[in-house]
Amino acid sequence: MENIYLLMIVALAILAVADLVVGVSNDAVNFLNSAIGSKAISFRTIMIIASLGIFFGAVFSSGMMEVARKGIFIPGQFMFSEIMIIFMAVMITDILLLDFFNTLGMPTSTTVSIVFELLGAAVAMALIKIGASDTETFADLGNYINSDKALMIISGILLSVVIAFSVGAIVQFISRLVFSFQYEKKIKHFGSIFGGIALSAITYFIIMKGLKGTPYYGDLKSILEGNELMIIGGSFVFWTLFSLLFQSVFKKNILTFVIAMGTFGLALAFAGNDLVNFIGVPMAAYHSYEAWSVSGVPADSFSMEVLSKKVPTEPVLLFIAGGVMVLTLWFSKKARSVTETELGLARQDEGQEKFNPNLLSRSIVRFSTRVSEGAAKVLPASTLTFIDKQFTKPALTKEMKKEDAPVFDMIRASVNLMIAGVLISIATSMKLPLSTTYVTFMVAMGTSLADRAWGRESAVYRVAGVFNVIGGWFFTAFSAFIAASIMAYIIYMGGATAVAILLFFAIVLLVRNYISYKKKSSTTREADSMKRAESSSIQGVIQESADNIAAVASRSNKIFTDAITGLSKEDLTLLKKSKKGTNKLATEVEEMRDNIFYFIKNLDESSVGASNFYITALGYLQDMSQSLEFIGKASYKHVNNNHRKLKFNQTRELLELQQEMQNLFSSIHNAFTNRDFDAIETILQNKDQITGRVTEKVQKQIARTRTEESSPKNTSLYFSLLMETKDLTAAVMNLMELYSNEYDSRIPAAEVTTDAE
Template sequence: METIYLCIIIFLFVLAVFDLIVGVSNDAVNFLNSAVGAKAASFKTILFIAGIGIFIGAALSNGMMDIARHGIYQPEHFYFAEIMCILLAVMLTDVVLLDVFNSMGMPTSTTVSLVFELLGGTFALSLIKVHNSDTLGLGDLINTDKALSVIMAIFVSVAIAFFFGMLVQWIARVIFTFNYKKKMKYSIALFGGIAATSIIYFMLIKGLKDSSFMTPDNKLWIQENTWLLIATFFVFFTILMQVLHWLKVNVFKVVVLMGTFALALAFAGNDLVNFIGVPLAGFSSFMDYTANGAGNANGFLMTSLLGPAKTPWYFLIGAGAVMVYALCTSKKAHAVIKTSVDLSRQDEGEETFGSTPIARTVVRISMTMANSISRIMSSGTKEWFNSRFRKDEAIIADGAAFDLVRASVNLVLAGLLIALGTSLKLPLSTTYVTFMVAMGTSLADRAWGRDSAVYRITGVLSVIGGWFITAGAAFTICFFVALVLHYGGNISIIALIALAVFILIRSQVMYKKRKAKAQGNETLKQLMQTSNSEEALQLMRQHTREELSKVLEYAETNFELTVTSFLHENLRGLRRAMGSTKFEKQLIKQMKRTGTVAMCRLDNNTVLDKGLYYYQGNDFASELVYSISRLCEPCLEHIDNNFNPLDAIQKGEFSDATEDITYLIQQCRKKLENNEYNNLEEEVRRANDLNGQLSLLKRKELQRIQSQPGSIRVSMVYLTMVQEAQNVVTYTINLMKVSRKFQMESEMP
C-alpha cells in the first residue's frame, strides 16, 4: 500500500515543477508589467533583476505552508488516505487550470485557484464523511472563514486598487505632467524618497515577513520602530534621489527597477505556498504515516498537519531555480504580460478585445458624469488641467506602452496596498492589486479615449470575469476529481494522471498552433513602429494581403458549409457556420479599425493615391462577410423550424452553382496570396457568367411560383440564397479589383 502512496508523492513533486513553471507564467505579469510597459531597461535587464528578486524571495522564505496544511480543512478529522486524495485532486486541477488560462494569455490568481481547489476537494470528502458519521458536521471538517475572507478580499481589492490607482496617478500627472523632465527639478527628490521608502517598507512588511532570518524578536522590533524606520529611510532616499538627479540619472527608472525587484521578491516569498505547499503537505503526511501509521491508511488521522512545518532549504533553493528558469524561458508569461500592457497602453492601436453591452453602458454613464463636471468647472480651471494632460508632450521610450511616471506609480502603489492589506491581515491577491492599479492609472492618464474606452473596459471585465471563473472552475473540477479518486481507487488515479498529462500536452500543441497563426500580426507590429512612408506602404500591402486572404478563406469555407448543410438539413453545420460568421464580423471590425490607424503611417500623397482603394477593399470584404451572414440566417431558421426542404430540381441547380462559386473564391484567394493579378480578367469573366447563371435561376424560380402551387417558404429561402450568392460573387470580384489597384505600383486599367 505504501508503494502507491510513494508514487503519488513523487507525482505531486513532478506536478509541483509544472505548477511552478505555470504559476510563474501567470504571475510574471505582476512584477514585469510596469517595467516592460515603460521600457525602463532592456527586457533582459528587467528579467535579470526580477530573477534575482524571485530567487532571494524563494530562498529566504521559511516555507510556512499553513494554508495547504490546515488552512481549509481540519486535518485532525481526516485520515491519511483522504488527505492524499484531496491533495492529488488539488494538484491535478491546479496545473491544468492555470495552464489553460496562460494559454489564453489571461492573468488569474494562483491564490484563489489553490484556496478554491482545496475547498472543492475538501467539500467532496466532507460530504462523504458527514453522510457516514453521526457526530461530524461540515463545520467540523471545513475552515469556511478562510474561504470567505478570500472571496471578500477579491471584491475589496479590485475596487480599492482601481480607485487609488486612478487617484494617485491623476495627482502625479498634475504634478509632473507628461513632459515630466521639465517639472521635476524640485519635486523628483521628494517623489523618489516617498517611492523608495514605500518599496522598502513593502519589502519588510510583505516580502520578508516570513523569511528565515525574520525571528519573532526582529518582527517585534520592526513593529515597535516602524515610524522611526520609515522616517530614516525617507530622509536617506530623498537625499540619495536628489544626488542621483544631479548626476543626470533618471530617478524614475531607479524607482521602477526597485519596485520590480520588490514585487518579484514578495511574489516568490509569499506565493510559494501556491505552488509547492500541497506537495510538501503530502510529503509531510507521508512521512508521518510511514513512521506512525502502521500501514492503516484509512484509519490514521493526520493530526500532525495542525503544527507548522519548516521547509528544508534545498526545496526552497530548487523552487527558486525553477521559477527563475520559467521566468526567462516561458513564452506564455510573455503572452500574459502582453494582455496587461495592451490594456494599459497610452496610444491607440490594435484592440485585443471587442465591445460588450456592459462596457458600452459604463462608457455612456462615465461620459455623462464627465460632461456634468465639465459644465460646473470654470473655463480657466479646465484649461489649466488640460495643460497638465497634453499627451502630445509625453516622453515615452520607443516602442513603450506608457511612460516612467505611470510605471513608478503602478509599482509603488501596488506595493503599498499589498503591504497595507498584509498588515490588516487581509489576504489580498498580488494579481488583483497590480492589474487593477495598472488599469486605474491608465484611465487617469486619459489612455482610454472615446475610440478605445469600450474595448479597454471589455478587456478589464474579461480579466475580472476570468478571476471569478477561476474560483468556480477550481471548486467544481476539484470536487468531482476528488470524488472520482475516492471511489475509483488506484485505477482512477492512473486514469486521471494520464488525462492530466494528455491535457497538458494538448494545451502545448494548441498554444503553438495559436502562436503560429498569430505570426501574421508581426507585419502589423512592424507597420505600427515604422516612420518611413515607403516602408509603411509595403508593410501595409503585405498586411492587407494577409487579412483579405483570411476573409476569402472564411468565405470559401463558410459559403460551402452553409449551402451543403442546408441542402442536407444539417442543423449543427448551419449553427457552426453562423457562429463562425459572428466571429468573422468582429474580426472585420477590428481589421477596419487597425487599418485606419495604420494609414496614419503613410504620407499625404500616398494616402490620396492608394487610400481609397484600401478602404474600398475593406468595405467589399465586410459586405462579403455580411452576404454570407444573410445567406446563413434564413437557412438556419428554415431548418431549425423543420420546414419543407428544397425539391430535387432546386437542389441540383444550386449545387452546381455552389461548386462554381467556391472555385471562383478559391482562385481569387490564391491570386491574392501570391500577389498575382495578370490574368484577373479570366476570373472577372467567370464571375460575370456566374451572375448570369444565378439570374437565370431566379427567373426560373419565379416562373415555378406562378405556374405551380408549392411552399412559399421554400421559394422565399431559395430566392434569398440565389440573391446572396450573386452578392458573394460580386463582392469577391470587386475586392480583387480594388486589391489589384492598391497592390500595384502603378494603376492597372
C-alpha cells in the same frame, strides 16, 4: 498500505512541479506587464530582473506555508487517510483549473483557486465524516472548518479589489497632475523626489516587510522593529540622493531604475506570497506522511493535530521551487501570452478591443459620464483648465503609431509597480495570501482610469473587459470549490484506483492542452492575411491595397467553394470551415476600418487623396465579406436544421456558378499578385457574363417552382444564394473598377502619348 501513501506523496511531488509551471505561466502577467508595457528596458533585462526576484522570493516564503496546513480547515479533526484525500483532490483540481485558464490566455487567481479548493475538499471530507456519524449533524460542520480564518482570507481577497483599484487611481491621478504626459522636463526637477518616494516604498515594504515570517527574520528582528520611521527616513534620503546622482551623472531617467527595481520587488513579492499556492499542499502532505510513518498508528486512526504546529520549510526545497519557477518564466510561451489581456485593457490609446460591451458596462459608463459632467459644473474653471492641461496627451507621432510602441508611459508603469508591490508585501507580512492577480490587475485598471485611458471611444469596452476578468475570478472560486469537492468524494469512494485514474486523466488533459496550444502558437501569420496600410504616399497605398485584394480574392475563393460544396454534399464540417473563414475575414476588414483614423493621420500632405481610395476600397471589401457571410450562414443553417437536400438541377447550377466564381477569384488573385494590372480590364469584361448567368438561373428556378413540386425552404435558399452571389459579384467588380481607374490615373502622360502613337 504504507506504499499507497508513499506513492501518493511521489504523485503530489510531481504535481507540485507541474503546478509550479502552470502557476508561473498564469501569474507572470502580474510582474511583467508594467515593464513590458512601458518598454523602459529590454525584454531580456526584464526577464533577468524578474528571475532574480522570483528566486529570492521563493527562498523567503517559508512563513506562508502555514496557510495550506491550518489556514482553511482544522487539521486535528481529520485523520491521516482523510487529509491525504483532501490534499490529492486539491492538487489535481488546481493543476487542471490553472492550465485551463492558461490555455484560454486569461489570467486567474492562483490564491483564490487554492483557497477554495482546500475549502471545497475539506467541506466534502467533513460532510462524509458527519454522514457516517450517528451523533453529528450538518450544524457540526463548523468544527472541521477554520471558518474565522477562511472568512478573513476570502474577505481580504475581495477587499483587495476595491483597495487596489482605489489606491492605484488616486496615486496615478496625483502623479499625472505633477508630471503631466510631457514629463521629460519635470522629471529632471522632481524626478529625484519621486524616485526617493517610490524606491523607499519598494525597499521598505518588499525587502523589509517581506522578511517577516521567514527563518531569517529572527536575526534582524531587533534591528527592524521599533525603528521603522528611522528606516523609512534613511531610505528616503538615500534613494533621493541616488536618484539625483543617477539623473545628473549617468544622464538616465530615474523612472527606468524605478521600473527595474519595481519589477524585481513585485516578482519577489509574488514568489513570497504565491509559492504556497503551488507547493504548500504537497509540503503539508509530506510533513503529514513523516509524522504518520513513525507513529505506528493506522492511517485512519492517526489524528493530524501535528499540522497545527509550526513546521519550518526545508530551504533546499525552496531553492528547487525557485529554480523551477525561474526556468518556467524563461521557457513557457504561455507565460508571455497571458499578458495580452491586461495590456489591452490598460493601453493609453484606442485600438482593436477584445471584449464586447454589455448592459452593465454601458450603464456604468453612462453613470460615470454624468457624474463627471456634474463635477465639472461644481469645480472652478481655473481648476478644470489646469487639470485638462496636465492630462493633455501628446500628439500622435509616427513612432507612437508603431505596433511595438509602448502601451503606456513610464510614469504609469512606475505607479503600477510601486502600489502593487506595497499592497502585496503588506499582505505577505501579515501572512494573508492576498491574490497578486487581483492586486496587480486592479491597480493597473485604476491607474488606467485615472490616466484617462478609458475615454469615450473605449470606456464601454474596457469596463466590459474588467467585468469579464472579475467574473472569471468568481467562476474560478465556484468551480474550484465544486471540482475539489467532487474529486475528494471520488477519491474517497474509489481509493487508490480512483487516484490512478484521475492522475492519468490529468496527464492526458495537460498533454492535450500543451499540444493544442503549441500547434496554435506555432501557426505563423497566413500568407493571405490582410495587412493594415502604413504607407504615407498614395503610390505605397496602392501597392499595399493590391496585396490585400489578392489575399481577399484567395480567401473568398475558398470560403465560397467550401460553402457551395458543403451545401451540395451536406457536409457540416466544410460549412463550419466556411463560416469560420468568413468570420475571420470580416474581423480583419473591421480592424482595418478601425485603423482609418491613424492611416489618415499618417499620410503626407501631398497624398491625402489616398484616403478616399483606401476608404472606398474598404467599403467594397466589407460588402464582399457581408455577402460571403450570408452565403455561409444560410447554407449552414439549412443543412444543420436537416432540411430537404437541394434538387439535382439546383445543385448542378450552383456548382456551375461556383466554377465561374472560382475562375473570377483566381484571375483576380493572379493579376494582383503578379502586378499584372492590364488583366483587370479582362476581368471587368466578365461582369455582364456572370451577372447574366445568375439572372438566367433565377428564371429557371421560377419556372421550376411554378411547374414542379419543390420544397419552400429549398426555393428560398436557392434564390437567396443567387441574389447574394450577384451582390458579391457586383462588389468585386466595383473594387476592380476602382483600382483600374486609380491605376490608370497614375500612368504618366508620356506613356499614354506613346501608346496612342
